Amino acid sequence: MDISTKKYVISVVGTTAIGKTALGIKLAQYFNTEIISADSRQFFKEMCIGTAVPNDDELQAAKHHFIQNLSIFDTYSVGDFEKDVLKKIAELHQKHDVVILLGGSGLYVDAVLKGLDYFPTIAPEIREELKNSLEVNGIEYLQNQLQKLDKVAFETIAIDNPQRLIRALEICIGSGKPYSSFLNKKLGNRNFTPIKIGLTTEREIIYDRINKRVDIMMENGLLEEAKKLYPHKELNALQTVGYRELFKYFDGEFTLDFAVSEIKKNTRRFAKRQITWFKRDTETKWFDYLENISTITDFIKKKI
Secondary structure (H helix, E strand, O other), X not given: OOHHHOOEEEEEEOOOOOOHHHHHHHHHHHOOOOEEEOOOOOOEOOOOHHHOOOOHHHHHHOOEEOOOOEOOOOOOOHHHHHHHHHHHHHHHOOOOOEEEEEOOOHHHHHHHHOOOOOOOOOOHHHHHHHHHHHHXXXXXXXXXXXXXXXXXXXXXXXXXXXXXXXXXXXXXXXXXXXXXHHOOOOOOOOOOEEEEEEEEOOHHHHHHXXXXXXHHHHHOOHHHHHHHHHHHOOOHHHOOOOOXXXXXXXXXXXXXXXXXXXXXXXXXXXXXXXXXXXXXXXXXXXXXXXXXXXXXXXXXXXXX
C-alpha cells in the first residue's frame, strides 16, 4: 500500500441500532464525501423495513452506495461485494480523499479493508451431508455441532443463517481444523489507508434500543412486508432475523406476539455476535454512541 497517496477509508462499525447511520452521515457531511454501505441485509430492494434502510431524508443528507441495489433473486457473494466496492472506492477517490464505509456486517467490512480469507477446497459430499442433516435434524443440531468443533466461529458468525453455518461446518469437518483458524490470514493490497471507528455503549442500552427499533418496524409495516416475501421464504437473502420469525407466524408455528419477541431476542443475539466480531480488531478506536462528533472528527484528522 502506498501511504503517500493520502486516500482514506473511514470505517464505522458497531452493533445494529447503535447509531452508525447517523454518525456516517455526519462524517460524510464534514468531509464532503459519500457513503458505501457494508450492511449485507440492506442490499436487497424488497427488504426495506426489516433491514432498517436509511430513510429518504438520510439518503438525501449524504449520497449512499450499495443500498437496495440488488434483488432477493440475485446471486451475490461477499467476493462480488469486495470487487465492486474496491472499484467504487477507487472511483470516489478520484473526487474525494476520504470515503465512508458504513455497516454492521463484519465479514463484508473485512473483505473491503483486508481482503478475503483463503479456505481449503472441501469435498462436495460433506456439504451435501450437512444439508441433509439440516433437513432431518434441524438447525439447532448443526449449531451444537459447530459449538463443539469451533467455539470462536460459533460465537461470531451468523449461526441462524443455514448457509453460513454449513460453510463453517464443512471447513471444520473437511480440513480437520477450526473454521476460525483460517480467518484474517490474508491481507489484500489496498491503495488507501483505513481509519477504523467503532460505536459502543452498555449492553443493556443496546438491547433496549433494539427492542424499541423492532416495535417501530412493526408499526411501520414489517408484517405486511414479510407477507409479500413469504412465498420466497426459502431464498438465502430471506434467512434473516425479522423475516424468518414472521414466516413461522404465517406457517402457524408462532403467535404474532411470540414472533415479535423472537425477533427481539434473535436481534439481541446478533448484536452480541457483532460485538465479538468487531472487538477482535485492535486497530478500531471505540467511542460511546453519544460522543460529540467533534471528538471523533478530531481523532480522524490526527490520522489523516
